[in-house]
Amino acid sequence: MAIQQRFGLSLVALSCVALTACDFNDDDEPAPMPPADVSYSYEVTVYNMTQGQPLSPVGVALHGDGMMWEVGMSASQALEVLAEGGDNSDFTTADGVMASAAGAGPIAPGSSETITVTVVNEPDTFISVATMLVNTNDAFAGVTGHALGELEVNQSMTMVLPVLDAGTEANSEAAGTIPGPADGGEGYNAERDDADLVSFHPGVVSADDGLMMSALTSAHRFDNPAVKLSITRVE
Amino acid sequence: MKLKQLTPLMVATGLTAMSGFVQAAELEITVQNLTRGIYFTPILITAHSPDQQLFNVGEAASTELQAMAEGGDIAGLEMAVDALSADTVANPAEGLLMPTAATTTMLSTSDGNTALSIVAMMLPTNDGFIGLNSWMIPEEPGSYTMYLNAYDAGTEANDEIRGGGAPGAPGLPVPPPLEELVGNGGSGVTSEITNATVHIHPGNLGDNDAEAGMSDISNTVQRWLNPVAMVTVTVSE
Numbered sequence: 001m002a003i004q005q006r007f008g009l010s011l012v013a014l015s016c017v018a019l020t021a022c023d024f025n026d027d028d029e030p031a032p033m034p035p036a037d038v039s040y041s042y043e044v045t046v047y048n049m050t051q052g053q054p055l056s057p058v059g060v061a062l063h064g065d066g067m068m069w070e071v072g073m074s075a076s077q078a079l080e081v082l083a084e085g086g087d088n089s090d091f092t093t094a095d096g097v098m099a100s101a102a103g104a105g106p107i108a109p110g111s112s113e114t115i116t117v118t119v120v121n122e123p124d125t126f127i128s129v130a131t132m133l134v135n136t137n138d139a140f141a142g143v144t145g146h147a148l149g150e151l152e153v154n155q156s157m158t159m160v161l162p163v164l165d166a167g168t169e170a171n172s173e174a175a176g177t178i179p180g181p182a183d184g185g186e187g188y189n190a191e192r193d194d195a196d197l198v199s200f201h202p203g204v205v206s207a208d209d210g211l212m213m214s215a216l217t218s219a220h221r222f223d224n225p226a227v228k229l230s231i232t233r234v235e
Numbered sequence: 236m237k238l239k240q241l242t243p244l245m246v247a248t249g250l251t252a253m254s255g256f257v258q259a260a261e262l263e264i265t266v267q268n269l270t271r272g273i274y275f276t277p278i279l280i281t282a283h284s285p286d287q288q289l290f291n292v293g294e295a296a297s298t299e300l301q302a303m304a305e306g307g308d309i310a311g312l313e314m315a316v317d318a319l320s321a322d323t324v325a326n327p328a329e330g331l332l333m334p335t336a337a338t339t340t341m342l343s344t345s346d347g348n349t350a351l352s353i354v355a356m357m358l359p360t361n362d363g364f365i366g367l368n369s370w371m372i373p374e375e376p377g378s379y380t381m382y383l384n385a386y387d388a389g390t391e392a393n394d395e396i397r398g399g400g401a402p403g404a405p406g407l408p409v410p411p412p413l414e415e416l417v418g419n420g421g422s423g424v425t426s427e428i429t430n431a432t433v434h435i436h437p438g439n440l441g442d443n444d445a446e447a448g449m450s451d452i453s454n455t456v457q458r459w460l461n462p463v464a465m466v467t468v469t470v471s472e
Contacts, residue, residue, distance in 0.1 A: 071267065071269055071335055071465075072267065072335035072336060072337060162462070163460070165271050167271075170455070171271075171455045171456070172455065173455070195271065195272075195334065195335075197334070197335045198335070199269060199270060199271045199334060199335045200269040200270060200271065200459070200460065200462070200463070201271065201460065202270065202271045202272065202455070202456065202457070202458040202459050202460065203438075203458055203459075203460045205441075205443075205454045205455055205458070209440075209454075210440070210441075210442055210443070210454060211443050211454055211455065212443065213443070223460055224460050224461060
């Protein structure tokens with residue numbers, strides 16, 4: 001996964017403080033205390049706005065300036081694992097991730113969950129959040145590479161998210177291919193039998209709308225936006 | 236052509252020039268196709284006077300817009316905007332813009348051409364198109380992102396079966412590489428136009444039978460949810 005590490009501006013800043021302190025250091029005084037660690041904590045609230053698509057446990061990652069996916073590019077394997085099977089573990093431990101957190105469980109339609117993520121001595125991180133719409137083949141919602149550096153304590157930002165298609169599994173909706181409760185079928189499968197490009201999702205069709213092989217019903221249809229996301233800096 | 240102009244155009248231009256809202260600008264414009272399986276025909280990008288519009292929701296399409304929306308032919312629109320001294324880039328992608336692909340072009344705007352419009356037909360549809368309608372170009376340098384919806388020109392019934400792209404000809408034009416991607420033998424979804432003005436497209440219905448059924452469109456690949464395109468405009472210093 002291509003996340004470019006940014007070398008901590010914070011460390012540069014802190015070492016200057018330490019040097020300045022040295023100028024005033026007197027032989028009789030104890031060595032200056034090392035600067036205290038500074039924590040940056042963010043509360044991430046994910047609201048499920050869909051009719052009948054539980055969201056898989058949310059993956060939250062803080063990293064340097066970069067994107068964990070891009071429309072028009074091939075999905076990373078970590079994203080494929082999340083989007084096909086709802087498993088955020090590869091996503092939250094991808095190369096370049098400085099701090100991460102995961103939701104406690106699926107988020108039901110109409111519900112929300114707040115997840116806290118904390119990073120130390122890194123004021124200018126970027127956030128990626130992703131969750132699968134579990135009654136689909138490989139649909140997910142999320143935001144990636146969103147800058148947090150301007151966010152003051154107690155300040156928040158809210159956005160609504162469209163549904164994306166990881167492009168790694170054909171949207172057959174067939175029985176046995178959907179991991180959510182509508183089907184209980186397969187999650188991640190390494191085979192890529194779709195466009196292999198991330199795109200916006202065309203929506204699910206469902207058996208009720210003419211896709212006879214579909215394990216889904218009208219209850220599983222969705223439209224944009226599907227998820228509301230709020231990020232508040234709390235520390 | 237339904238490009239609306241203020242009658243005292245000279246006066247209006249003079250006034251806005253004095254107020255400083257009409258400076259020429261250098262724009263870098265990127266149009267990205269966000270869809271899973273819809274192709275955009277040649278794109279028209281034009282900066283024009285804010286009192287002109289290529290289309291308007293709730294109003295009948297001009298014949299030039301109809302030719303674009305039904306067949307991807309932007310020649311008529313291009314001539315119309317040229318006659319109005321617009322600054323235009325036609326067909327920046329040099330052909331179809333594939334699903335998820337992006338195209339970037341530069342556009343130098345002249346004094347007074349402060350509104351930006353973008354249109355392109357969506358394939359396979361009967362008369363669907365992406366539309367940006369008279370977005371006011373900011374004077375403040377920076378990068379601006381917009382998401383575009385799919386519109387229906389309201390000039391052709393959405394039968395979703397193979398046909399022609401000439402204005403008034405029923406059915407979908409099917410140029411390569413769509414030839415491989417669009418089915419055959421559909422009976423036709425509908426022969427009616429229920430709203431003869433420009434409106435938000437209801438979306439493709441499609442079916443899962445490439446040889447028969449109602450539609451020649453694939454319901455799992457060639458549907459979409461709005462938005463269908465992302466436009467990024469960078470205004471130079």
